[in-house]
Amino acid sequence: MAKLTEIRWHGRGGQGAKTAALLFGEAVLGQGKHMQAFPEYGPERMGAPVQSFNRISDEPITLHCHVTSPQIVVVLDPTLIGTVDITHGLPDDGIIVINTDQPASKFREQLHLNGQKLYTVDASTISRETIGRDIPNTPMMGALVKATGILNFEEMIADTKGKLEKKFRSKPEVIEGNLKAIQRAYDEVKSE
Amino acid sequence: MKQINPDVCAAYPITPATEIMQIFASYVADGLVDTELVAVESEHSAMSASIGAAAAGARSMTATSSQGLALMWEMLYIAAGLRLPIVMPMVNRALSAPINIHCDHSDSMGTRDSGWIQINSENAQEVYDNIIQAVRIAEHPDIQLPAMVTYDGFIISHAMEPVDTYETEQVRKFIGPYKPMYSLLDIDHPITVGAIDLTDYYFEHRRALAEPTFHVLDVAEQVAADFEREFGRKYGIFELYKMDDAEVAIVVLGSTAGTAKVVIDGLRQNGVKAGMVKVRMFRPFPYKQIAEVLSSTKAVAVLDRSDGLAGMGGPVFGEVRSALYDSAKRPITANYIYGLGGRDITLAHIKSVYDDLLAIAKSGKLPEKLFSYLGVRE
Numbered sequence: 001m002a003k004l005t006e007i008r009w010h011g012r013g014g015q016g017a018k019t020a021a022l023l024f025g026e027a028v029l030g031q032g033k034h035m036q037a038f039p040e041y042g043p044e045r046m047g048a049p050v051q052s053f054n055r056i057s058d059e060p061i062t063l064h065c066h067v068t069s070p071q072i073v074v075v076l077d078p079t080l081i082g083t084v085d086i087t088h089g090l091p092d093d094g095i096i097v098i099n100t101d102q103p104a105s106k107f108r109e110q111l112h113l114n115g116q117k118l119y120t121v122d123a124s125t126i127s128r129e130t131i132g133r134d135i136p137n138t139p140m141m142g143a144l145v146k147a148t149g150i151l152n153f154e155e156m157i158a159d160t161k162g163k164l165e166k167k168f169r170s171k172p173e174v175i176e177g178n179l180k181a182i183q184r185a186y187d188e189v190k191s192e
Numbered sequence: 193m194k195q196i197n198p199d200v201c202a203a204y205p206i207t208p209a210t211e212i213m214q215i216f217a218s219y220v221a222d223g224l225v226d227t228e229l230v231a232v233e234s235e236h237s238a239m240s241a242s243i244g245a246a247a248a249g250a251r252s253m254t255a256t257s258s259q260g261l262a263l264m265w266e267m268l269y270i271a272a273g274l275r276l277p278i279v280m281p282m283v284n285r286a287l288s289a290p291i292n293i294h295c296d297h298s299d300s301m302g303t304r305d306s307g308w309i310q311i312n313s314e315n316a317q318e319v320y321d322n323i324i325q326a327v328r329i330a331e332h333p334d335i336q337l338p339a340m341v342t343y344d345g346f347i348i349s350h351a352m353e354p355v356d357t358y359e360t361e362q363v364r365k366f367i368g369p370y371k372p373m374y375s376l377l378d379i380d381h382p383i384t385v386g387a388i389d390l391t392d393y394y395f396e397h398r399r400a401l402a403e404p405t406f407h408v409l410d411v412a413e414q415v416a417a418d419f420e421r422e423f424g425r426k427y428g429i430f431e432l433y434k435m436d437d438a439e440v441a442i443v444v445l446g447s448t449a450g451t452a453k454v455v456i457d458g459l460r461q462n463g464v465k466a467g468m469v470k471v472r473m474f475r476p477f478p479y480k481q482i483a484e485v486l487s488s489t490k491a492v493a494v495l496d497r498s499d500g501l502a503g504m505g506g507p508v509f510g511e512v513r514s515a516l517y518d519s520a521k522r523p524i525t526a527n528y529i530y531g532l533g534g535r536d537i538t539l540a541h542i543k544s545v546y547d548d549l550l551a552i553a554k555s556g557k558l559p560e561k562l563f564s565y566l567g568v569r570e
Contacts, residue, residue, distance in 0.1 A: 025352050038351035041293065062450030064315070064347050066536045 005150060006067045007054040009140075010086050011076035014046045016137030020076070021052035023160060024141050028054070030159035031151055034061050049084045056150065074144055075099060076123070076136050087111050097147050097189070099123040099136045104192040119147040121189040123181075130184065131177035138178045139185035146186045153186060193281070194219050195363040196327055199250035199370070202230040202241035205260060208293040210283045210349055212255040235260035239267035239278075246276035247385045249375025251327075257283035257345060261299045271338045272307025273401060274385055277330035278338040281323060284446065284497070285345035286533045294534020295345040297445065298498040301507045307401055309339035309408055310475035312445045314431075316355045319343045321425055322472075327367045328415045335404045335411055336373060342474075344447040346534060358423055366422050405476045412473055429478045431470040434460060435485060438467025440549035441523075443482070443512050444495040445471050448530075448537050455542040466546050471508065479515040486512070487519040490553035493545045495566075497531045505529065505563030524552050527563035541567050 007024075011017030018039040025037030039052040053067040069089035078100040080086060087096070092115040098107060104120040107113075121143040123136035131138075141160070145151050161179055168174040193201070193216050201220075203213035220229040228250075230241045238254045245252040256264060261282060271278050282300055286292040300310060311326055313319040322341045330339040343349060374383050389397055409429050416427040431449070434456055435441060444452055449470040459466040469485055471478075486492050494513075496506025504510070505527035516522040528545055531537045545566065552559055 022352055029354055034354060036351055036353045038346070041346055041350065061353070062315075062453045063539075064344070064447035064450045065538050068536075068538070 003057065004061065004063070005054075005056040005072065006070040007056070007072040007074065007144070008067055008070040009052045009054075009074045009076065010080050010084060011050055011052075011137070012046075012080070013044055013048045013050050015076045016135050017050050017052045017076055020074070020137035020140060021054050023138065023163065024144070025054055026163055027141070027151060027156045027159045028056050031155055033058055036061055036063075049080055071095065072144070072148055072150075073097070074140055076140055078102070081107065081110060087113070087116070090116060092116060095119070095148055097121070097140065097143050099140055099143075101125065104190060108192070117147070118192050119143065119189050121185050123185055126181050126184045126188065130181040131174070139181040142182035142184070142186035143189040146189045147191070157182060193253055193255075193323070194225055195358075195360045196251075196253065196279075196324070196367060197225045197364065198227050198253040198279075200228045200230060200242070200245035200252045202232050202238040202245070202252075202254050204232045204234055204238050205256070206235055206263065208258050208285055208345075209260070210255065210257050210345075212281055212283070216255075235263040236267060239264040239271065242278045242280075243267060243271050243274065243276055246271070246278050246372075247274060247375075248377050249372035251331075251370035252276070252278050253280060254278070255281040255283075257349075258285035258287060258293075258299045261303065262287060265303070268303055268306045268308060268338075270386070273397075275336040275401070275404075276338055277327075277336055279323065279326045279330055280338070280340045281319070282340040282342045283345045283349045284342050290533075292533040293345070295347050295447075296497045296532045296534070297342070298532075300340065300342045301498045301500075303340075304475055304507060307337060307405070308475060309335075309337055310473070311339060311341045311412075312470075312472055312474055313341060313343040313348070314447055314449045314470060316343075316348055316351075316353050317425075318427075319348065320355050320357065321419065321423070321427065324363055324366060325412070325415050325419055325427065328418075329408065329412050331367075331370060332411045332415075333373065334407050337404050337408070342446070347447045362422065366419070408476050409473055409478055409481075427472065429473040429481060430485075431472060432485060433468040433470065435467040435469065437465055438488075439465040439490045440492070440546055440553055441467040441469060441486065441489045442493045442495055442542070442545060442549075443469045443471060443486075443508065445474060445508060446497065448495060448497070448542075451537060451539060452542050455539050455546065458539075458543075459546055464546070464550065474508070474511075477511045477515070479511070482512060483515045483519045483522075486516060486523055487521045489523045490556075491526070491549040492516075492523045493526045493528055493549055495545070496527060496529045499529050499532065509563060524556070524558055526552065526559040526561075528566040529563060530566035532568075535567050537567060 021037040028035040036055040123139040164175040326339040494509040509527035
């Protein structure tokens with residue numbers, strides 16, 4: 001099988017980890033790649049730790065087992081660090097993107113990282129300022145693309161715009177807010 | 193279902209429900225389909241209403257999963273016994289107890305002797321293609337049986353993956369308008385449906401019910417050939433993966449087949465002659481064809497995503513082993529029960545099965561255990 005990229009999203013119930021994986025999956029599809037997007041289902045409660053996943057490949061993907069060793073981890077809520085083993089299965093050349101207002105260096109020791117690359121972005125502040133609520137999932141898509149280069153950013157923005165326009169036809173402010181959030185996170189994400 | 197535009201859909205999805213009927217109900221509400229949606233009070237009633245509608249001459253569909261299918265139980269036999277070609281997407285999920293919402297095949301396996309045609313799907317594309325084909329197979333004049341299209345709960349039902357869809361007009365042309373052979377509403381040709389039938393004729397009618405099951409596989413192949421001409425995708429009663437020269441093989445249903453393909457590709461790179469038979473038509477079961485395909489192998493493992501609780505392994509194993517009995521040349525078989533209640537089946541699990549098969553093939557000895565449990569803590 002051709003090169004397969006796997007992503008794990010960590011969030012809390014209500015933060016949109018599932019929607020992020022699905023929206024990102026659609027953006028991947030929009031760029032002519034093959035993908036899967038699926039959440040981990042369990043008892044669903046607001047605030048409980050949840051995960052969702054993407055698989056991305058240039059070739060059709062037939063794998064249907066769980067994602068256990070993703071190359072990329074996206075953390076929507078920094079309070080999960082220390083509670084959930086967010087680096088589980090992450091290889092030494094993996095990438096972590098965290099939504100936080102703290103500097104990246106703070107997490108290296110805490111997460112016992114080796115060679116993994118660490119990126120941070122204050123997606124909660126961005127989403128509050130652009131969307132009006134702390135829903136960090138869409139800005140984290142922007143940060144993810146910048147940190148990994150896995151998709152063409154302009155194409156992703158155009159694709160997501162189309163999807164949001166379909167979903168929120170009656171709420172243009174939601175569309176604009178989300179697109180701004182993605183753009184800002186893309187511009188503001190920092191490496192160590 | 194939207195493209196099929198059935199005349200009647202009845203729905204009451206109980207926990208664990210899927211979004212199928214909910215989304216379909218929105219199509220009805222938005223006027224995107226002409227379907228009469230009957231909201232009922234239980235899945236037993238959903239199947240009852242589907243039966244009533246089908247007996248009245250309507251193209252009738254519903255969808256279910258797990259406990260919902262279990263609650264339909266009584267009516268499933270009636271749908272088949274009355275020869276009503278109802279088509280039903282069926283999301284495979286575990287049965288209680290304990291309570292679980294995840295994938296295994298216990299639900300549909302329990303209905304395997306009900307007279308319903310069962311078509312299994314590996315991925316979302318196959319679900320779509322199989323449902324379209326199921327309409328043609330079920331409604332074929334020589335068949336006239338209900339059909340369920342099964343696919344794995346959560347792994348396929350709640351995951352997003354790309355599907356090539358076809359133009360609605362093309363799909364409707366493929367399935368054609370529904371012309372019921374008999375209809376309660378055709379008052380010029382009155383019929384009786386569901387009459388009492390004791391020692392005098394019950395047996396003859398049940399014997400007659402067996403007749404179409406002898407033709408389903410042929411019809412499924414004809415429909416698949418038409419489907420390939422129209423839509424360009426090839427289907428058979430099973431899919432053979434690298435079976436041409438395979439010495440060790442697994443037999444599997446559903447999404448696990450996709451994961452197994454990755455394992456087989458890896459083994460093939462190392463020169464291991466590994467293959468797979470993915471069963472698409474489970475009811476009726478292609479006994480002869482399976483035996484023919486497997487007779488050239490040395491060792492075969494059947495992977496069952498449900499337990500037969502029969503003292504001799506899972507239901508697919510029973511069928512495959514029975515199919516092989518009359519072969520002059522037959523492989524050694526082993527059975528693995530896996531993935532109950534959504535337990536993950538990993539590449540390593542499947543690889544370990546092939547390792548076992550290679551050892552069996554090399555020694556020529558029967559496995560230590562006829563059936564074992566893969567990925568369980570015991």
